[in-house]
Amino acid sequence: MNLSATDLDEVTAVVLAPNPSPMTLEGTNTYLLGSAGVGEVVVVDPGPDLGAHRSAVEAALADRDAAVAAVVLTHHHADHAAAAGWARQWGATLHAFTPALVPRDAEALLDGAVLRRAGLAIEAVHTPGHSSDHLCLRVPATDVVLSGDHVLGRGSTVVAWPDGDMADYLASLRRLAELGATALYPGHGPVVDDPDAVVATYLAHRREREGQVLAALAAGDVTPTEIVLRVYADEDPALHPAAERSVRANLEKLMAEGRVRRSGDPDGQEVGLV
Numbered sequence: 001m002n003l004s005a006t007d008l009d010e011v012t013a014v015v016l017a018p019n020p021s022p023m024t025l026e027g028t029n030t031y032l033l034g035s036a037g038v039g040e041v042v043v044v045d046p047g048p049d050l051g052a053h054r055s056a057v058e059a060a061l062a063d064r065d066a067a068v069a070a071v072v073l074t075h076h077h078a079d080h081a082a083a084a085g086w087a088r089q090w091g092a093t094l095h096a097f098t099p100a101l102v103p104r105d106a107e108a109l110l111d112g113a114v115l116r117r118a119g120l121a122i123e124a125v126h127t128p129g130h131s132s133d134h135l136c137l138r139v140p141a142t143d144v145v146l147s148g149d150h151v152l153g154r155g156s157t158v159v160a161w162p163d164g165d166m167a168d169y170l171a172s173l174r175r176l177a178e179l180g181a182t183a184l185y186p187g188h189g190p191v192v193d194d195p196d197a198v199v200a201t202y203l204a205h206r207r208e209r210e211g212q213v214l215a216a217l218a219a220g221d222v223t224p225t226e227i228v229l230r231v232y233a234d235e236d237p238a239l240h241p242a243a244e245r246s247v248r249a250n251l252e253k254l255m256a257e258g259r260v261r262r263s264g265d266p267d268g269q270e271v272g273l274v
């Protein structure tokens, strides 16, 4: 019995990568998708290029007597995609929304495309916001959505400005809600059993953060760094650089809406309420 992989349902197993951090929670979840007895799996997010993780994934493959038919990246961030090169070594195809962003030759998997491998149909749903190339992957056989870094198993995610976009992110949350998934399998953290409630919480969290950013500006903060120190004062300082990306994403959205303007300082850092 291979203990490196955990079965989540009849077609999905997860292997946790040993890359825990404040950003990645317990580590990156690498998913293996495949119908029983087909002898193939699709690997979603091979994760960090670590020997111990590769051994764990390959032990799970051996345990299932399965070969890798395809590797799919939810997005290009290194904690999900650094091991993309394993696809070629496994003789598998590699798929991503924006091949130019990933480190290896990949085939474009565009919104609405269906990958038919390992006895399954896996539907690509473009959900930009966390990153421009983010995909959620819907598995109709189980009504589950693999949510990557769009929605995590715990806490909230980063809108990684400038590649990430807050208005896109909010639209992608609404799109995820419309999929009506019974569960989300996130890129980090545990399974989300109540997707509707969690997506509603994420939307409320973003509204709250936007209100806090506006309040910080009203209180006299003028730079993203000042806003982070006020709004994220209770958070682990290790998360502040990521928080600053989300604050910048908030400010870009508010500027696009005409509610915030640049102050015209030489560094282009300062902003204020309109």
Ligand SMILES: [Zn+2]
Binding pocket: 075, 077, 130, 131, 149
């Ligand atoms: Zn990411």
